[in-house]
Amino acid sequence: MEIITALIIGALFGIAVFQMLSRSIIRSVIGLIILANAVNLFLLSTGAYNGLAPAYTTIAGVHSDALPQALILTAIVISMGGTAFVLAMLYIISARYKTSDVEKIDGLKH
């Protein structure tokens, strides 16, 4: 099971990287969101417990690890904010350069 989880998180990461490297800036954003998902999955896998009960004090049994979950909550929110902001930038960039092709966006060149 560990191998499969690891391979799938790796695959997710690779797909995200591939998308980010795309010439289309829209695909880059999609890649960014998938990347955040891959990282969250990774965070989840660092949890110490393998409990099968949710982390509620009223529920008996071995709980799942609450700490990575809290971290992931924060990570989801922040990456959502970041993604939305990147989208706005994407819009500005395509309005400024009249293209969504990364190769044609060359304002950073001197």
Added chain:
Amino acid sequence: MEGDLTLILPLVIVFIGAALAAAFGLPALNRRLTITQASWLLAVFPAVAFILLALRIPALNAGEVIVWRVEWLPVLGLSFGFYLDALAALFALLVTFIGAIVVVYTGQYFKGDQTAWRFLAYLFLFMGAMLGLVMAGDVITLFIFWEGTSITSYLLVAYKTKDEAARQGAFRALFITGGGGIALLLGLLLVSSVAGGTDWPTILQSGDILRNSPLYLAMLGLVATGAFTKSSQFPAHIWLPGAMSAPTPASAYLHSATMVKAGIYLMARMNPALGFTESWFWLLTTAGLLTMLAGAYLGLKQNDLKALLAYSTISQLGVLMMLIGQDIPEAFKALVIGVIAHALYKSALFLVAGIIDHETGTRDITRLGGLRKPMPRTFVVGTVAALSMAGLPPLFGFLAKETLLATTIHPSLPPIIGSLLPWASVLAGALLLAQSGLFVWETFLGRPKDPTIHAHEAPRAMWLMPAIPAFLSLAVGLLPETRQEAVFLAQAASAAYGDTVKVTLALWHGINVPLMLSLVAISLGTVIFLFRNPIRAWQQRTLPNLSFNAVYQWILAAIDRAAYLATRLQVGNLRVYLITIIAGTVLLVAGFANRSLIPDLSLASGLSLELIGPTGLLRLFALLVVAGAALFSILLSRDFSAVLAMSATGLGMAVLFVLEPAPDVALVQIVVDLLATVILVLALARIPRRQRAAAQALVEAEYRGRDKRTLIRDLLIALLAGLVVAAITYSSLTSRPRESVTTPYYEENAKTLTGATDVVGSIVVDFRAQDTLIEIVVFSVAGLGIYMLLRRAAPTFGDTGPQVEEAPSHSAPPQATMGIGGRPTSPFIRVVSSTILPLAMILGVTQMMYGHDQPGDGFTAGVIIGLGVALWYVVFGYEETRQRLPWLRGMSLITVGILLAVGTGVVSGWITGDFLGNVDFGEMIGLPLPGGFHISSSFLFEVSICLSVLGSVALMLNTLGHPGLRENNEAT
């Protein structure tokens, strides 16, 4: 804080002077006082500082050392402190004494120029920095003030900002002394780490440890680099002549008594700690000797009065540096006398040069001459000072030269230096005498060379200022009762030498070898003076001028070139950046992993059904869905389809969270995934259709393999990154500890401390509440940023359409029922959406009320309500939504939310002593509430999270759903 606080009074006074000088720039003051009056007033400050320091002399003569320090960063052993012994006091007295003179002189020099308050302010800042430098009690304080003198002297030298030469000269000085400063910092840090403390007492007592340290040569080299560049030792002397483009009062101050003496002070101060070794002797003697000769030789060929003085200063600095290199008491006697003598006559000469420049308009000795008649008083002052520089009796300069010569013939010197040093000193003395003659003769005596110059005597205050130090040179030589002064100088010399030094100020010691050498120097100097014209002509024709301009220019050009190459790495291509970042990170991780990243497959628990638990198969399925959906986001060539595939990935994640089981996370994941999809679709819809089609074609072209090379490159990088991440995940999964350190604490205390049964929720809103506060601020800023980008920045890129206000007025005619993109929507969907928003609100409120014991929290509530609103945008279109939901104002919601959060935090902090600590307000005032619902600080915090998140989401939707820009772009 310990020690004598009154020690810092002189420093405080000088800095108050700086503040007042700057305040003189205020129009109200500037109108009422002339610059001359202001300078008289301001001169009181250094004068008082001087008196305060002078009052310490009796105590210092008794061998006392006054210290004051305050612990600054005790963890790092850093303190901020001051230290006054006779050596520091000697320099501090010179700084304040010459400082007061120069301030008065400045008022005369800049008479009528009311903007010169800027100069006075810089001058006072420099004075404070210099005073702090010599009074510093530890190396860190010293370094701070050391850099302060570099910066303030830059401001002073470049005071005439419109003059290119001044700017260049100032830059060169800053470049060289600043570079030396970096070396000095390294050296001082080495010294203090070896000595075990940064303060002077510790360092001065660790001489043996320092000298025997294997790092000794590094320390010596670095500290000496700092001191040599500051005190313009050969070959770093090249900045000093360039700095002569400063206004003359600054030159007189910086380059006679203060700035250039900083290096001398530092080396004298460090002598007990670093001195008395072979390397110290040879380094300082060689550098000093070369500097002395180069300065004396170059000075003779100058035509500019200030340049002439600058080179003779370099020569004198070489003498002083050479003296510190010797380890005999006579050298330190010569050092203290030389420091004072030079400060007195050189400041006077600079001020006289300034008067000549001021009254005639030139400093060129080929044009001057015969000024004795129109400027008799300046002539007398200049002559006295020049005689002291020439080293003639009965002036103080004579004593300085005698003591120098006495040192050079000391029998303890090694044979080579022993025979070289006296004759080199005699030669330098002779050259300096010739230069003094040049200064007096070519300006005051003879005939006027340029008839267009009409000189007249300077105002009294102006010539009186150089007269004070000039005649002091005379008085020290002639006054009989100088015992106190001699004791003070002896204490200063002893501090530098590290042992007792005897000092007498008597001029006449009988007929001895130094006197003979002195006579030789005087005769030789007279000969050089008499044959000055052929010698100077010959110098100018054939001999090098040692300005090392080519080297300096080459270094600057090399730095420029390196900077250019560094910026060439910035190719401005997003993909290249990404590849660099990702590949670099992957290589770093793979290279520096402290364990093997090759998976140890024997640790895997296999795939048999029994081992992966009751939900194992489901989990496997969810994982496959996640990866498969992600893969489809690549394979689907339509952008909207790809977005939907990405959304499916997120939902698959939610399933995984449920299986973990992590219900809170799953809930947030679902709502955020939906929101992200909606926003992405809205943003895509705003991009002009033609552009979208082009991007689409691009993607298709990529996958059909038209650009095989990049495709393979991208695949390789993705594969590499994926493999490394998989390896890390695998090793973290198989080796993770089964005992968490922190989680049990949260599990045990969630109910008692926060009243929550949901451990994750209690971590988010109670245990780590401040994190969450920052998080919602970030989220709000994202919303605000989007608003600013699209509403404020976008118009600069061609959007000239009418700006729709945040909330359109109700009087506007109702729009036709159009959904997003101007498409009509069916009544059925409209009814459904109308109903969903209130339901979403009820759901949100419930989540906040019971979030402590159930999945869900304020963030989910905010996003759920936001999703309800998003549906409206899609179904009813922008205009109608804005009209029907006038309360949906992003800015106000964010403001209220964050203020509520901070307010709750402050109130609960006031009650519990802990910002955002848990308080149950409902219970406190005994409100009858339904079971499970508490009006606690957590609840209020949840509400504030909900409000600010809703505000931010509203901003995002309002801006991205705003139709104006899209239609405009479509039209173009």
